[in-house]
Amino acid sequence: ETVVSQSPDTLPLSPGERATLSCRTSQSVSSRSLAWYQQKPGQAPRLLIYAASKRATGVPARFSGSGSGTDFTLTISSLEPEDFAVYYCQHHETFGLGTKVEI
Amino acid sequence: EVQLLESGGTLVQPGGSLRLSCTASGFTFSNYAMNWVRQAPGKEPEWVAAVSPTANSIFYTDAVKGRFTISRDNSNNTLFLEMSSLRVEDTAIYYCAKASLGTTQPYEDWGRGTLVTVSS
Numbered sequence: 001e002t003v004v005s006q007s008p009d010t011l012p013l014s015p016g017e018r019a020t021l022s023c024r025t026s027q028s029v030s031s032r033s034l035a036w037y038q039q040k041p042g043q044a045p046r047l048l049i050y051a052a053s054k055r056a057t058g059v060p061a062r063f064s065g066s067g068s069g070t071d072f073t074l075t076i077s078s079l080e081p082e083d084f085a086v087y088y089c090q091h092h093e094t095f096g097l098g099t100k101v102e103i
Numbered sequence: 104e105v106q107l108l109e110s111g112g113t114l115v116q117p118g119g120s121l122r123l124s125c126t127a128s129g130f131t132f133s134n135y136a137m138n139w140v141r142q143a144p145g146k147e148p149e150w151v152a153a154v155s156p157t158a159n160s161i162f163y164t165d166a167v168k169g170r171f172t173i174s175r176d177n178s179n180n181t182l183f184l185e186m187s188s189l190r191v192e193d194t195a196i197y198y199c200a201k202a203s204l205g206t207t208q209p210y211e212d213w214g215r216g217t218l219v220t221v222s223s
Contacts, residue, residue, distance in 0.1 A: 035208065035209035043215075044213035047210060047211050056211060088148065090208065092208055
């Protein structure tokens with residue numbers, strides 16, 4: 001089974017700053033199987049990025065995904081107040097432990 | 104607008120049984136694979152089970168095999184999860200999640216979840 005690791009655990013930033021979140025898989029995977037979700041307290045996860053780099057419907061352009069092989073990145077170009085949340089990486093049915101983006 | 108509404112979560116004793124339902128609207132339910140995903144307090148989401156559009160393919164995570172059964176009623180746009188031999192570690196919010204067309208992941212739409220608490 002492929003292990004999904006995310007870093008850092010916590011990312012303290014301020015509004016307007018750039019956020020770079022990392023997701024690493026224990027073996028090379030197809031980019032088509034890599035997704036990113038955002039979760040706010042008391043809410044269900046929300047799909048942001050699928051196939052490593054494709055934005056889901058309604059997701060703002062400040063969110064972008066990149067990477068291939070074993071290393072993938074979610075970038076938020078300029079943090080808005082509503083972007084402070086936990087972000088999960090997913091490969092097939094396996095989720096990472098998440099990165100909390102906090103103020 | 105896609106809507107997924109889970110129900111059936113409650114407090115149950117270890118060893119007990121429970122049936123969760125998810126009522127879907129806003130899309131052609133019979134065209135999509137559906138999933139149950141759970142999330143224990145403070146933990147990452149965990150995929151539980153998946154069913155193909157016609158229910159001819161069903162998958163479970165190892166932790167629930169033999170105890171949980173996923174099913175669907177396409178005539179009533181409803182997804183089910185029958186849970187038996189419940190354990191304390193099954194305590195979680197259970198989400199119904201719709202997959203992208205033609206696949207079982209990613210999960211492009213989620214319900215609000217229903218809380219299952221297993222405790223004596």
